[in-house]
Amino acid sequence: MQRIFAADIGGTNARFALFTGHEGSLGLDTVVWEKSADLxxxxxxxxxxxxxxxxxxxxGDMLVIALAxxxxxxxGKLTNGPLQVDLGGVGQRYGLSCCLLxxxxxxxxxxxxxxxxxxxxVVRGRALPDTESTQTKAVFGAGTGLGAASLVCCGGEAGFRHWLAVPSEAGHAPFAFVGAEEHAYQGFLARDLGCDMPTAENVLCGEGLSLLHYYLSGQFYYPAMVGEQVLxxxxxxxxxxxxxxxxFCRQWILNTLSRGGLWIAGGIVAKNPQCVEHPAFLQELAAGGDVGGIVHATPILLTTDANSGLWGAARAGLEHLRGQTLAASAKG
Structure with missing residues (x-):
């Protein structure tokens, strides 16, 4: 039995939890939220x-902090806040044997x-992903910024396979506009932002959502109001x-070969699920080339639980502890 302290720190909320891990499974003991502005x-x-x-x-056996x-x-440093984290020496001061940021x-x-x-x-595809599958999984979310990552299986025995998280800066890649109407919007966006090539983050995140509505309607709303009034x-x-x-979903599936599923996490879509329920979303998924039918076969899911980052941090902690155990066994 292992006890894992987990934290998920964003620009607005700081979430803390205590988990119990046993034979590769997790149980949530306690969870609390605080504001992160004073950290x-x-x-x-x-x-x-x-x-x-x-x-x-x-x-605890492990401390894991997930930082935005x-x-x-x-x-690490919180992008939208004053918090700067340095866990060097924390284990000794607090009696922890292992820390992870x-x-x-x-x-x-x-x-x-x-x-x-x-x-x-489930947005599209089978009702539940195959939890025993070793196929690559991917995640992204658009809010104030756009985050993206994938998860690759690196072997291990059944019941507790070894997984490696692969970070990404996909949000900062140029967004692919298609057709005359979209290219006209691209020009507007480039002028407003003062850049030559608007990125996926410029298009899909809060500021981009406000600019899109302004371009189409002449009305300026802050992102939250666009969700409430327009989406x-x-x-x-x-x-x-x-x-x-x-x-973006179609491109990210193809970039990561995430046959094991694509999870859309939090942010704008969690608050406005109609964005992935609209026919235009599914039509765009089916547009263009689909090598080997990968896009069509990949389940797409929407994470609406605001504590999912805590669960992920704790699961990363289990993975780390498992790696330490295997390394010690190999040396022995």
Whole structure:
């Protein structure tokens, strides 16, 4: 039996949980949410984590922090907030034997292996992904920014295979516009943003959603209001956005060969599921080439559980602990 402390830190919310791991499965013991605006250092984060979970970190086998920002080793920075994390020496100070710092979409990728991944809402394809499948899985989500990652099986015995999360900067790749109407919008977007090649993040994230609605209607709404006022019923903005979303999904499936499933995590789509229910989304998925029928065969799911990142962080912790055990066995 292993106890894993997990944190999922975003620009607005900081989520903390305590999990129990046993023979490759996870159980959630406690979960609490706090605002992340006042977090500045790793000490702030860990102190509030202990206090809110009412459990000393020394009682855990593993600490995993998923951070919405760039990470390198045990250091990272929250993109939309003042928090800077340095976990060097934390284990000794808090009595922890093992610490792990990962990007939030690495956690979302690992969440596909948990009950939250299996229980995600099916957008298209079979009702449930095959949990025993070793096929590559992928995830992305568009909110303030666009995150994307994939999960590749690297072997191991049945029941607990070894998985490797592959990070990505797919959100910063140029978006593929098609046809005269879309190229006219591309020109507008490029002028407004002051860039030559708008990216997928420019198109699919909150700012891009506001600009898309302004271009099509002449009305400017902040992203949250676009969701409430415009995406809630069939409008040109919903039609265009659903088409753009379907195109990115098709490209990401082909880029990652994610036959094991594509999970759309959180952000705009979780709050506005009609974006993936609109006919334009499915039509765009079916457009263009589909080598070997990969796109058609890949199930697409929508993660609506806001705690999925915590589950993914804990699953990453299990993976890390399992790797340590196997390495120790090999040396012995």
């Amino acid at each position: 500045r250092t790793a000490e702030d984060l860990l102190q509030i984590m202990q206090r809110q979970l009412q459990t000393p970190l020394a009682e 920002g760039p990470t390198h080793g045990l250091r 990962i990007n939030d979409f690495t956690a979302q990728a690992f969440a596909a292996l948990t009950p939250r991944g299996a229980g995600a809402k 809630s019923h069939d409008t040109p903005t919903l039609h265009w956005y659903a088409r753009f979303l379907g195109r």
